[in-house]
Amino acid sequence: MTVLRTGWTILRRVCATVTGATGLGIVVVVLIAALFAPWVSTADPDKLDVMNRFSAPSLAHWLGTDHLGRDLYSRLVHGATIALAVALSAIAVALSVGTLLGVAAAYLPPRLERLVLIVFDVIASFPSMVLALAIVAVFGPSTTIVIMIAGITLMPHFGRVARGQVLALKSAPFLEAERILGASFGRIVGYHILPNIIGPLVILASMDIPVVITIEAGLSFLGLGVRPPLASWGTLIQDGYQFLSESWVPVVVASSALAIATLGFTLFGEALRDAVDPRIRQEH
Amino acid sequence: MIVGATRPAPLVEFAGVSVVFDGRVRALDDVTLAVGKGEIVGLVGESGSGKSTLCRVLVGLTQPSSGTVKVGDRTVGEQLAQAPLAFRRRIQLLLQDAVASLSPRMTIGRTLEEPIAIHALPRAGARLELDGILKRLGLSNDVLAKFPHQISGGQARRVGLARALVMRPEIIVADEPTAGLDVSVQGELLNLLLDLQRDFGLTYLLVSHNLNVIRRVTERTAVMYLGQIVEDARTNELFATPAHPYSAALLSTNPAVDPKRRVHPIVLQGEIPSAVNPPAGCRFHTRCPVAQPKCTSDPPLLLPLDGGRRVRCHFPFSLAPRRH
Amino acid sequence: MSPNPLVSIRQLKLEALTARGTAHILRGIDLDIGKGRIVGVVGESGSGKSSLAACLLRLLPANVSRLDGEILFDGVDLVALREPAMNAYRGARIAMIFQDPMTALNPLFTVGTHLRDVLRRRHPGMARDEARRRSVAALSSVGFADAPLHVDSYPHQLSGGMRQRVMIAMALLVEPDLLLADEPTTALDATVEAQIVSLLENLRRTFSGSIVFISHHLGLVAQLCDDLCVMYGGTIVESGPVADVLGGPRHPYTRALLACELEDEAGGGRLVSIPGEVPDPVEMRDACVFAPRCPHVREACLAGMPALRDAGPGRRAACVRWEEVEFELSKPSQR
Numbered sequence: 001m002t003v004l005r006t007g008w009t010i011l012r013r014v015c016a017t018v019t020g021a022t023g024l025g026i027v028v029v030v031l032i033a034a035l036f037a038p039w040v041s042t043a044d045p046d047k048l049d050v051m052n053r054f055s056a057p058s059l060a061h062w063l064g065t066d067h068l069g070r071d072l073y074s075r076l077v078h079g080a081t082i083a084l085a086v087a088l089s090a091i092a093v094a095l096s097v098g099t100l101l102g103v104a105a106a107y108l109p110p111r112l113e114r115l116v117l118i119v120f121d122v123i124a125s126f127p128s129m130v131l132a133l134a135i136v137a138v139f140g141p142s143t144t145i146v147i148m149i150a151g152i153t154l155m156p157h158f159g160r161v162a163r164g165q166v167l168a169l170k171s172a173p174f175l176e177a178e179r180i181l182g183a184s185f186g187r188i189v190g191y192h193i194l195p196n197i198i199g200p201l202v203i204l205a206s207m208d209i210p211v212v213i214t215i216e217a218g219l220s221f222l223g224l225g226v227r228p229p230l231a232s233w234g235t236l237i238q239d240g241y242q243f244l245s246e247s248w249v250p251v252v253v254a255s256s257a258l259a260i261a262t263l264g265f266t267l268f269g270e271a272l273r274d275a276v277d278p279r280i281r282q283e284h
Numbered sequence: 285m286i287v288g289a290t291r292p293a294p295l296v297e298f299a300g301v302s303v304v305f306d307g308r309v310r311a312l313d314d315v316t317l318a319v320g321k322g323e324i325v326g327l328v329g330e331s332g333s334g335k336s337t338l339c340r341v342l343v344g345l346t347q348p349s350s351g352t353v354k355v356g357d358r359t360v361g362e363q364l365a366q367a368p369l370a371f372r373r374r375i376q377l378l379l380q381d382a383v384a385s386l387s388p389r390m391t392i393g394r395t396l397e398e399p400i401a402i403h404a405l406p407r408a409g410a411r412l413e414l415d416g417i418l419k420r421l422g423l424s425n426d427v428l429a430k431f432p433h434q435i436s437g438g439q440a441r442r443v444g445l446a447r448a449l450v451m452r453p454e455i456i457v458a459d460e461p462t463a464g465l466d467v468s469v470q471g472e473l474l475n476l477l478l479d480l481q482r483d484f485g486l487t488y489l490l491v492s493h494n495l496n497v498i499r500r501v502t503e504r505t506a507v508m509y510l511g512q513i514v515e516d517a518r519t520n521e522l523f524a525t526p527a528h529p530y531s532a533a534l535l536s537t538n539p540a541v542d543p544k545r546r547v548h549p550i551v552l553q554g555e556i557p558s559a560v561n562p563p564a565g566c567r568f569h570t571r572c573p574v575a576q577p578k579c580t581s582d583p584p585l586l587l588p589l590d591g592g593r594r595v596r597c598h599f600p601f602s603l604a605p606r607r608h
Numbered sequence: 609m610s611p612n613p614l615v616s617i618r619q620l621k622l623e624a625l626t627a628r629g630t631a632h633i634l635r636g637i638d639l640d641i642g643k644g645r646i647v648g649v650v651g652e653s654g655s656g657k658s659s660l661a662a663c664l665l666r667l668l669p670a671n672v673s674r675l676d677g678e679i680l681f682d683g684v685d686l687v688a689l690r691e692p693a694m695n696a697y698r699g700a701r702i703a704m705i706f707q708d709p710m711t712a713l714n715p716l717f718t719v720g721t722h723l724r725d726v727l728r729r730r731h732p733g734m735a736r737d738e739a740r741r742r743s744v745a746a747l748s749s750v751g752f753a754d755a756p757l758h759v760d761s762y763p764h765q766l767s768g769g770m771r772q773r774v775m776i777a778m779a780l781l782v783e784p785d786l787l788l789a790d791e792p793t794t795a796l797d798a799t800v801e802a803q804i805v806s807l808l809e810n811l812r813r814t815f816s817g818s819i820v821f822i823s824h825h826l827g828l829v830a831q832l833c834d835d836l837c838v839m840y841g842g843t844i845v846e847s848g849p850v851a852d853v854l855g856g857p858r859h860p861y862t863r864a865l866l867a868c869e870l871e872d873e874a875g876g877g878r879l880v881s882i883p884g885e886v887p888d889p890v891e892m893r894d895a896c897v898f899a900p901r902c903p904h905v906r907e908a909c910l911a912g913m914p915a916l917r918d919a920g921p922g923r924r925a926a927c928v929r930w931e932e933v934e935f936e937l938s939k940p941s942q943r
Binding site for chain 2: 652653767769770797798799800801802803805806824825826827828830831851854855864865866868869870878879880881882883885886
């Protein structure tokens with residue numbers, strides 16, 4: 001009950017600013033497109049109609065067609081599904097693995113803790129594109145690979161934040177009180193630490209969504225990401241780029257979608273971060 | 285010939301307990317203290333006195349570097365190793381910051397169920413017990429749905445107390461139970477503590493910087509300075525005629541409202557020394573108004589005086605508070 | 609109270625906006641601060657005592673929605689002043705010592721820099737040597753044994769008691785007409801508190817201004833202050849010379865508060881407390897603010913906020929029934 005009330009308060013705050021409301025608006029549009037793609041799109045995104053290639057926007061094809069006569073609008077909508085699916089999966093991986101390692105690092109003996117931190121640092125300092133190329137070279141391109149790469153790249157950030165949160169909490173009186181009651185380590189971590197650190201991690205996650213969307217688009221643009229017939233925005237941009245001389249519409253349309261979605265999620269994430277504040281506590 | 289009854293073994297016994305942090309900070313130095321069953325013992329001291337460390341050692345949060353602490357007939361270490369949950373049920377600590385001692389994202393009701401879950405207490409019986417305790421402590425049922433930041437300091441203290449009582453402890457250590465409470469409500473809490481002590485046969489160790497609370501509530505008081513117990517006496521005797529100069533000075537710092545009760549405060553010079561490098565000889569000699577040459581080189585031992593009092597001083601009773 | 613007070617507060621009202629509504633922090637304060645007097649202001653949580661000090665300096669938080677009434681400081685109404693004019697009073701004619709010595713000093717600057725800043729504000733263009741000399745002298749006067757050494761120390765190198773002394777030195781260098789001390793010893797250890805209290809007592813001989821000493825510790829106020837002002841729920845319920853008020857309180861709250869002070873030797877008796885809770889600043893009722901908890905409440909008490917009325921020489925109490933209650937209590941109880 002209070003969770004809902006808090007959620008509503010946060011939402012109100014996000015909408016209070018122009019940037020927040022804009023971000024939220026864009027996020028909602030992308031979400032609808034992603035979740036309801038088959039119903040929002042007007043045509044089958046894979047339907048070829050080569051006779052009709054590069055047609056101008058019309059009633060049948062709201063944004064025209066690409067080099068194979070496929071409806072651009074519908075491909076765009078399905079691209080949203082891919083962008084979001086990859087983003088959420090990658091973040092789920094990064095969040096869970098990062099939190100696990102971060103919490104562990106806060107409680108491990110100093111040597112092992114240093115080891116974990118070194119792992120974080122190595123991953124963080126590795127250029128993600130080089131990592132991507134290496135992994136794809138071994139395993140071949142696929143959606144799963146993209147998710148893995150994005151997940152690994154983001155994991156250290158979550159890990160460090162989680163560790164920092166746990167360290168700050170370690171000397172909190174209520175944790176000592178639980179120890180005095182006789183609570184086991186597992187109980188303390190599960191019931192008392194995790195619920196109290198999850199907040200900042202969720203905010204971080206929402207701010208990382210545009211990052212993953214961009215990574216995925218970049219990889220797909222290079223041909224290292226999702227495989228046809230799946231059409232991510234990156235692939236759309238690549239296709240359009242190849243045939244730029246014949247029509248500028250596909251590139252512009254796909255790039256715009258990418259840019260607007262990224263902007264929207266970034267604005268929303270920042271507004272969310274600002275809205276979730278200890279100030280909220282006074283409202284009860 | 286009168287045969288004196290043998291004194292029952294103390295419930296809590298500190299024997300030569302020292303705690304050294306990082307090899308440098310001597311938080312506790314050779315502490316010896318006994319608390320009998322059903323006693324209410326007060327612990328006074330300023331920053332660096334070691335009173336908080338003493339409490340933490342007693343409940344097993346901090347390990348002594350040397351010496352033993354016994355609760356009952358076995359040491360704390362043994363009990364934690366062999367039967368940790370049973371030990372936890374025996375002795376509870378009420379933290380100074382009551383609101384912060386409650387898990388911020390759990391409702392009060394859920395927090396109160398923690399001990400029941402942890403110790404696998406039979407649910408039906410424990411719930412009944414909890415209801416009774418809540419009523420006893422004057423906590424209405426609507427506090428159960430609230431979060432720690434939504435309740436007052438006084439309520440938070442009582443919640444902490446309820447959480448401890450569910451397990452039916454034998455000993456309760458209370459760290460500054462009235463800190464942050466307004467004068468007009470602290471009486472209620474203290475009455476509650478005294479009633480509970482009587483009804484449940486509890487043993488209390490009460491840490492407070494509020495000398496009025498100590499005087500009204502405790503039977504015996506130990507005064508600590510820089511990690512050592514410098515005096516241990518019955519409370520009314522301590523307040524009437526403190527033996528150790530530090531006790532005398534400390535007790536004189538409490539200005540009384542009633543002019544008839546006022547004493548000339550004994551103002552000590554200097555600051556409290558650091559625990560890393562305590563003064564040689566008697567630790568108090570650097571600030572003691574009546575220090576003698578012997579005090580600078582010869583550390584005094586905690587020795588018994590008449591009437592069950594112990595003092596760590598070469599020249600006890602040399603400093604007496606003067607009334608107005 | 610005094611014939612020619614330094615500060616004369618009339619009907620001071622302070623309101624602030626909170627998430628739960630408008631909080632009435634001060635509900636019409638009337639208070640005189642005599643020249644050269646030490647006035648103790650005591651109260652529990654929610655009494656508004658710290659807000660009173662904040663009003664005297666007009667250092668109010670952003671959510672304040674209303675500040676009405678008069679604060680006549682040597683004839684000038686501080687409430688009506690524009691900000692630059694008010695700022696001229698701060699650090700020049702009014703100085704303050706805060707509760708928490710740990711955070712009141714800037715960790716980047718030495719003690720000497722802090723003191724020099726105060727001096728330069730008071731005497732613009734003062735030479736460095738002169739400022740240093742006066743700083744060392746100020747530190748000595750507040751009890752620093754090795755002042756030339758400490759003048760170059762940073763705050764983190766000093767203990768709590770020493771930092772508080774530095775604050776007092778800074779406040780004294782201002783040579784203010786009015787010194788505000790908001791719980792200056794609450795955060796200190798007992799023996800260190802005794803040193804600061806002793807220092808403040810000695811101050812009377814050298815400091816000619818008025819002091820407002822805010823505390824929740826009645827005993828401390830009894831020892832240090834000349835006059836006492838008891839606050840409850842944003843109002844002053846009683847005021848007068850400290851010995852008179854504490855020796856013979858006229859307001860039921862003062863009486864109850866004194867009974868709660870655990871000073872009786874007789875342990876074993878029930879400890880006294882006042883049933884109920886302090887009033888919520890968001891709810892304002894037009895009745896005596898202490899009525900819900902008062903053992904002597906009658907119909908008349910609910911008719912409106914009682915004004916401070918005369919209750920003896922130099923004394924005032926905000927209780928419509930104070931004379932009746934005095935009479936009731938003086939009758940021997942019939943057993």
